[in-house]
Amino acid sequence: QVQLVESGGGLVQAGGSLRLSCAASGRTFSSYAMGWFRQAPGKEREWVAGVSSGGRTDYADSVKGRDSVKGRFTISRDNGKNTLYLQMNSLKPEDTAVYDCAATNRQYNSGSIYASPQRYDYWGQGTQVTVSS
Numbered sequence: 607q608v609q610l611v612e613s614g615g616g617l618v619q620a621g622g623s624l625r626l627s628c629a630a631s632g633r634t635f636s637s638y639a640m641g642w643f644r645q646a647p648g649k650e651r652e653w654v655a656g657v658s659s660g661g662r663t664d665y666a667d668s669v670k671g672r673d674s675v676k677g678r679f680t681i682s683r684d685n686g687k688n689t690l691y692l693q694m695n696s697l698k699p700e701d702t703a704v705y706d707c708a709a710t711n712r713q714y715n716s717g718s719i720y721a722s723p724q725r726y727d728y729w730g731q732g733t734q735v736t737v738s739s
Contacts, residue, residue, distance in 0.1 A: 608632045608728050610707050615733030622697050623738070628690040628707030628730055636685040640711045642692045642727060644703035644735075653721040654705070655681040657694060660716030669694075669701075699735045704732040 614626040626642070636654065641656040655665045669679040680693040690707050707728035708733070 607633065608638065608709050610709060610728055610730035612707055612733040613703060614700075614706065614737045614738075615737065617698055617722070617736045620697060620699055620737055620739050623695045624691070624697065625737060626692040626694070626705055626733060626735075628708075630688045630690065630709065632688070634711070635709075638711050638728075639708040639718055639720060640681075640683060640690045641708045641710075641720060642681060642690075642705060643708060643723060644701075644705045646700075646703040649703075651706075651723055652703075653723070655679055656721065657681050657683050657718035657719065658717050658719050660713075662717045662719060663717045664720070664721075674729040693729040694735070697735075699737045699739045702735060702737050704734050706730050706732045 609631040611629045639658050642654040645651040657663045670677040678696045682691045709728040710726045716717045
Protein backbone atom coordinates (compact mmCIF):
# COMPACT_ATOMS: atom_id res chain seq x y z
CA GLN A 607 0.00 0.00 0.00
CA VAL A 608 1.13 3.55 -0.68
CA GLN A 609 0.02 6.93 0.62
CA LEU A 610 0.31 10.01 -1.56
CA VAL A 611 0.57 13.66 -0.50
CA GLU A 612 0.54 16.45 -3.07
CA SER A 613 1.98 19.92 -2.66
CA GLY A 614 3.03 22.89 -4.75
CA GLY A 615 -0.29 24.25 -5.92
CA GLY A 616 -1.23 27.90 -5.70
CA LEU A 617 -2.26 31.03 -7.56
CA VAL A 618 -0.24 32.06 -10.62
CA GLN A 619 -0.74 34.44 -13.51
CA ALA A 620 -1.24 33.17 -17.03
CA GLY A 621 2.10 32.34 -18.60
CA GLY A 622 3.62 31.46 -15.24
CA SER A 623 4.94 28.18 -13.89
CA LEU A 624 4.36 25.87 -10.97
CA ARG A 625 5.89 22.57 -9.91
CA LEU A 626 3.67 20.07 -8.18
CA SER A 627 5.10 17.35 -5.99
CA CYS A 628 3.58 14.07 -4.87
CA ALA A 629 5.37 12.41 -1.96
CA ALA A 630 4.77 8.69 -1.61
CA SER A 631 5.17 6.51 1.44
CA GLY A 632 6.44 2.95 1.31
CA ARG A 633 9.48 1.22 -0.09
CA THR A 634 8.07 0.15 -3.42
CA PHE A 635 7.37 3.53 -5.08
CA SER A 636 9.63 2.61 -7.99
CA SER A 637 7.38 -0.30 -8.91
CA TYR A 638 4.26 1.84 -9.37
CA ALA A 639 2.97 3.45 -12.51
CA MET A 640 2.01 7.02 -11.65
CA GLY A 641 -0.32 9.60 -13.07
CA TRP A 642 -1.44 13.19 -12.66
CA PHE A 643 -5.11 14.05 -13.05
CA ARG A 644 -7.05 17.26 -12.70
CA GLN A 645 -10.65 18.22 -12.14
CA ALA A 646 -12.07 21.66 -12.79
CA PRO A 647 -15.37 22.79 -11.23
CA GLY A 648 -18.30 21.25 -13.03
CA LYS A 649 -16.10 19.02 -15.18
CA GLU A 650 -15.06 15.40 -15.09
CA ARG A 651 -11.68 14.30 -13.86
CA GLU A 652 -9.14 14.52 -16.68
CA TRP A 653 -5.87 12.68 -17.13
CA VAL A 654 -2.92 15.05 -17.55
CA ALA A 655 0.23 12.94 -17.71
CA GLY A 656 1.63 9.58 -16.71
CA VAL A 657 4.95 7.90 -16.06
CA SER A 658 5.51 4.18 -16.05
CA SER A 659 7.53 2.31 -13.46
CA GLY A 660 10.24 2.09 -16.09
CA GLY A 661 10.28 5.84 -16.68
CA ARG A 662 8.34 6.13 -19.92
CA THR A 663 6.14 9.25 -20.05
CA ASP A 664 3.04 10.36 -21.90
CA TYR A 665 0.83 13.43 -21.90
CA ALA A 666 -2.70 14.47 -22.66
CA ASP A 667 -3.10 16.45 -25.86
CA SER A 668 -4.29 19.43 -23.84
CA VAL A 669 -0.84 19.93 -22.31
CA LYS A 670 1.26 19.07 -25.33
CA GLY A 671 2.73 21.92 -27.29
CA ARG A 672 2.47 22.17 -31.05
CA ASP A 673 5.95 20.75 -30.98
CA SER A 674 5.45 17.32 -29.45
CA VAL A 675 8.97 17.41 -28.05
CA LYS A 676 8.38 20.56 -26.05
CA GLY A 677 5.11 20.36 -24.17
CA ARG A 678 3.92 22.73 -21.52
CA PHE A 679 4.02 20.13 -18.74
CA THR A 680 6.73 17.68 -17.74
CA ILE A 681 6.14 14.68 -15.53
CA SER A 682 9.07 13.09 -13.75
CA ARG A 683 9.81 10.80 -10.85
CA ASP A 684 12.65 10.54 -8.38
CA ASN A 685 12.57 7.02 -7.01
CA GLY A 686 15.32 7.82 -4.53
CA LYS A 687 13.07 10.45 -2.97
CA ASN A 688 9.79 8.56 -3.49
CA THR A 689 8.44 11.64 -5.24
CA LEU A 690 6.52 12.35 -8.40
CA TYR A 691 6.66 15.80 -10.01
CA LEU A 692 4.68 17.80 -12.52
CA GLN A 693 6.45 20.86 -13.88
CA MET A 694 3.86 23.16 -15.43
CA ASN A 695 4.96 26.01 -17.69
CA SER A 696 3.06 28.51 -19.83
CA LEU A 697 0.01 28.05 -17.64
CA LYS A 698 -3.37 29.07 -18.97
CA PRO A 699 -6.59 29.94 -17.12
CA GLU A 700 -8.08 26.70 -18.43
CA ASP A 701 -5.44 24.80 -16.44
CA THR A 702 -7.23 25.89 -13.25
CA ALA A 703 -8.25 22.75 -11.37
CA VAL A 704 -7.58 20.51 -8.42
CA TYR A 705 -4.62 18.32 -9.35
CA ASP A 706 -4.30 14.78 -7.99
CA CYS A 707 -1.57 12.23 -8.24
CA ALA A 708 -2.39 8.54 -8.45
CA ALA A 709 -0.53 5.24 -8.28
CA THR A 710 -1.08 1.71 -9.42
CA ASN A 711 0.96 -1.48 -9.29
CA ARG A 712 -1.58 -3.35 -11.41
CA GLN A 713 0.32 -2.81 -14.61
CA TYR A 714 0.98 -4.88 -17.68
CA ASN A 715 4.70 -4.15 -17.76
CA SER A 716 7.26 -1.51 -16.79
CA GLY A 717 6.32 0.61 -19.79
CA SER A 718 2.60 0.78 -19.07
CA ILE A 719 0.89 4.15 -18.64
CA TYR A 720 -2.80 4.50 -17.88
CA ALA A 721 -5.09 7.42 -18.62
CA SER A 722 -8.19 5.93 -17.01
CA PRO A 723 -8.76 6.78 -13.33
CA GLN A 724 -10.21 3.29 -12.84
CA ARG A 725 -6.75 1.79 -13.36
CA TYR A 726 -5.38 3.51 -10.26
CA ASP A 727 -5.70 2.25 -6.69
CA TYR A 728 -4.17 5.06 -4.66
CA TRP A 729 -4.88 8.78 -4.73
CA GLY A 730 -3.61 11.85 -2.98
CA GLN A 731 -5.83 14.52 -1.45
CA GLY A 732 -5.36 17.00 -4.28
CA THR A 733 -3.76 20.42 -4.60
CA GLN A 734 -5.48 23.50 -6.04
CA VAL A 735 -3.97 25.28 -9.02
CA THR A 736 -5.52 28.61 -10.00
CA VAL A 737 -4.33 30.50 -13.06
CA SER A 738 -5.49 34.09 -13.38
CA SER A 739 -5.83 35.85 -16.71
